[in-house]
Amino acid sequence: MPHHLMNLRHVPDDEADEIRGLFEDHAVPFYETPPSRWGISMGGFWVHDDAEAERAKALLEEYHRQRREQQRARYQEDLAAGRTGGVWWRIRHKPVTTLAACLAILVILALTVAPFITL
Structure with missing residues (x-):
């Protein structure tokens, strides 16, 4: 049975590209469904195998932790430089x-x- 790993609605292109690269680098056999233009279907990354799903979820969790830290650091830099507020x-x-x-x-x-x- 397919396992939905991540929703692609409102995901920036750079993040989706990084996740595709992450899965390809770690040889995770995934497939992708695009979100619809009108927001009816969510789209996402999927895998078929249970073991691959667990491995992919662990990779995604680590990736999102690192991205969150990077984005927070970038926001703090922008605050300090006066580029945002x-x-x-x-x-x-x-x-x-x-x-x-x-x-x-x-x-x-x-x-x-x-x-x-x-x-």
């Missing part, structure tokens, strides 16, 4: 984009709530 950083550095997003939120909220207010 929280809400106030976004308001100061990207005021037009932030204002447009806030206006869109207010319009959607008004359109959603208006029928109930006019009752």
